[in-house]
Amino acid sequence: MTLRNSPRFSAVLLIALLVLVALVAGCPGSKAAKTAAGTATHSGMPQSQAESTNPPTAQSGTPAPDGQAAAPPAAPAPVELKTVEFTVAGMKDAQSASSIESALIQIDGVSTVSANDKTGSTKVQFDPAKVTTDKLIAEFKKLGFKAKLNAGA
Numbered sequence: 001m002t003l004r005n006s007p008r009f010s011a012v013l014l015i016a017l018l019v020l021v022a023l024v025a026g027c028p029g030s031k032a033a034k035t036a037a038g039t040a041t042h043s044g045m046p047q048s049q050a051e052s053t054n055p056p057t058a059q060s061g062t063p064a065p066d067g068q069a070a071a072p073p074a075a076p077a078p079v080e081l082k083t084v085e086f087t088v089a090g091m092k093d094a095q096s097a098s099s100i101e102s103a104l105i106q107i108d109g110v111s112t113v114s115a116n117d118k119t120g121s122t123k124v125q126f127d128p129a130k131v132t133t134d135k136l137i138a139e140f141k142k143l144g145f146k147a148k149l150n151a152g153a
Contacts, residue, residue, distance in 0.1 A: 079127050079129075080127075080128075081111060081125050081126065081127055082125070082126060082127075082128045083123060083124070083125045084123070084124055084126075084133060084136075084149060084150070085121055085122070085123050085124075085149075085150045086121065086122045086123075086124070086136070086137070086140065086147040086148060086149055086150065087120060087121055087147070087148045087150055088100065088115070088120055088121065088122050088140060088145050088146070088147045088148075089120070089145065089146040089147075089148075090144065090145045090146060091115065091117050091120055091122075091145060092117065093117050094117055096115075096117055096145070097115035097116060097117040097122075098115070099143060100113070100115040100122055100140070100143060100145065101113045101114070101115050101122075103139055103142075103143055104122075104124060104136065104139055107126075107131055107135070107136070107139060108130055108131065109126050109127040109128075109129070109130025109131035110124060110125070110126045110127075110131060110136075111125045111126060111127070112124070112125040113125075121150070122140075122147070124136055133149055137149070
């Protein structure tokens with residue numbers, strides 16, 4: 001049996017690794033030691049100084065009562081997406097449909113695009129706060145297609 005295959009060698013190697021990790025974490029100047037001791041803050045000041053100069057604040061910007069953590073930030077309001085369908089003249093093949101999908105998905109606010117060359121239609125789901133149907137129609141025109149917004153959109 002070789003030394004490397006022995007259970008004793010494995011145990012010694014594991015202990016040496018644990019000692020090394022403990023030494024690195026225990027070094028006074030190491031980031032791991034500061035984090036483990038709870039003294040590191042984003043400002044780099046010891047935690048006690050950071051608390052005295054930057055008291056925890058609630059969402060409203062007022063300091064939280066002593067001994068209580070600040071309220072977590074509120075989740076953003078869900079975005080109300082709109083789905084519209086266009087009839088697209090000139091979309092004759094899969095390559096046309098692919099080029100439409102590739103171009104429209106690049107527009108900020110567009111979340112999904114589905115172009116169908118067989119039906120000549122394109123469905124687009126988007127954030128109306130960021131993009132308008134007129135902007136989408138202008139993009140179709142730039143690609144060489146004539147798009148008409150279907151009724152009910």
